[in-house]
Amino acid sequence: MNDPDCLFCKIVGGDLPSTKVLETERVLAFRDINPHAPTHVLVIPKDHYANVAELTGADPGLAAEVLAAAAGVADAEGVADSGWRLLANSGPNAGQEVSHVHFHVFGGRPLGPMLSA
Numbered sequence: 001m002n003d004p005d006c007l008f009c010k011i012v013g014g015d016l017p018s019t020k021v022l023e024t025e026r027v028l029a030f031r032d033i034n035p036h037a038p039t040h041v042l043v044i045p046k047d048h049y050a051n052v053a054e055l056t057g058a059d060p061g062l063a064a065e066v067l068a069a070a071a072g073v074a075d076a077e078g079v080a081d082s083g084w085r086l087l088a089n090s091g092p093n094a095g096q097e098v099s100h101v102h103f104h105v106f107g108g109r110p111l112g113p114m115l116s117a
């Protein structure tokens with residue numbers, strides 16, 4: 001299930017390049033093009049869902065696979081013990097730019113407070 005106009009669907013399909021960090025049958029993790037931390041990886045389901053609510057509503061098992069992959073990314077990046085942050089923006093107030101659900105994995109330095117003022 002893909003959206004031909006979706007940036008991340010194009011990455012999944014190989015029509016746009018990405019730096020892959022981890023891949024399973026249904027999940028892809030790749031480096032953010034504009035990293036905000038030494039580790040900044042995006043973890044997505046290969047199928048297109050616009051946001052977390054759509055994903056969890058349609059396929060909670062896939063949501064669990066995405067979360068497990070995020071933990072796998074933290075491990076593979078060597079930040080599992082030093083600490084890491086998982087972030088998913090949903091909608092305009094959160095600043096969601098790409099309407100294909102994605103989880104940011106940040107790590108590799110102290111990440112500061114959870115929210116800016």
Ligand code: AMP
Nearest residue numbers: 007018031032033034089095096097098
């Ligand atoms: P969000 O604001 O949560 O929707 O985050 C979207 C993220 O996608 C941003 O951190 C962008 O830097 C990132 N991004 C946009 N285009 C690409 C791309 N082609 N490859 C990797 N990351 C991208």
